[in-house]
Amino acid sequence: MRYPDDVRYTAEHEWARLENGIITIGVTSYATEQLGDVVFVELPEIGVRLEALKTFGVIEAVKTVSDLFAPVSGEVLERNGALSDNPALVNQDPFGEGWILRLRPSDPGEYAKLMSNVDYERHVEEQHA
């Protein structure tokens, strides 16, 4: 499988990983391939409440810019501070060290509605068809 199966996906190319009631979010390897080298990730403050499918920040690459969409609603618990010094982590390890935020989800049902890796791969293929 091209995309890991331990996270769930949005049509906007974010991923979400649920561990111990906390959701970590990031952007997919497909997104980083489209963006090219990331030079800046604008993040919300800790404590901000995000709403599912609404924009919460931007990701600037050399060539282009993209809005970041929250996969699920929730309160920002943690931001990946390493990205401010090394935004290239998003390119190098999008599903790992390049994570963006950790959230406390406010509606556990939202996570279950996100795409599986199989559905996401199909979604990416359709975008290219």
Add this chain to the structure above:
Amino acid sequence: MSTPGIARPTPFTDYHRALGAKFVEFAGFELPLRYTGDLREHQCVRSAVGVFDITHMGEYHVSGPGAGEFIHRMVTNDVLGMQVGQAIYTAMCRPDGGIVDDLLVYRLPERWMMVVNGATNAKDWAWLREQVPAGVELRDISEEMALLAVQGPKAELALRGHVPDAALELGFYRLMEGAAFGAPAIISRTGYTGEDGFELYFAPRHAAQVWEGLMAAGRPHGLEPVGLAARDSLRLEMGYMLYGNDIDDTTTPLEAGIGWTVKLKKDAFNGREALLRQKEAGLARKLVGFELDGRRVARHDMTIESGGRAVGRVTSGTFSPSLERPIGMGYVESALDRPGGILEVLAGGTRLNVRIAPRPFWTRGSRRS
């Protein structure tokens, strides 16, 4: 944007694919956007040498008695003052001063070559063909030309032994005909990066030998293929124009800050009267360079404001890999063109402060002048 699915390959497309390039459609061609990464490819050109497939560019031969005079009337720069073996950068204007294209004119023995943008090739061809006088032969040779740009401080090292020694002695904007990697070629010391470098024009049937020869000769000097994304950040660091972004039919060379290509004292040429009038009346707007603090980028088509009033538009913007800050250009009311002046750009819901800065942004290139 042209129709997806009909993008043409270049003679090098199989090599790009084998290298894992991500492609983009541009000027009707399928061209490499990037191979490994925009930053790496950019730095490769600034510090070593990169090769660009720019076969999408258009080329025309102009020959016959009056060929030089014809081009002289079509473009703003002084073509008749050129020597054989010289290249010149120029605008080509409409009678109202709007820019049809920006291009290179090469003076070769017994003929001239115009090198035009790929995206404007069809338009330029129609424009020129309807004005070409009897006795002047204008021929579109775009299909007969593969074009590679070899750019960077190590460009000369990468080519040494594979082009005539005389080619390595060429000054900036000089050219010669000679063998490159065994293929008959026009070898021109020109480029779009601010670095030393060469552009090699040759027949597509020689594409394999030139590409493979160049890769093998260049690798010890750090040569890597470079995509269009880095080509854009490299040219923007130099403040060079991108037709369709910074200049088009509705902008003039004077507004764009390439007035140095406009020789108002020369004989009649398309746009002369309009440009004279504009110069005498003063410019209502100017293309300015700007830089930003922080890392948010002001990008193409964003609105520029001053004191809450819209005063222009961003034409080009990128994160400058060399300067590690965002840079850009845009048209603003002339009165606002003050070095260090602060303007605002609307980036989505955010306002970015931009500071007017001189071009080129990058002044440490290896380009010969």
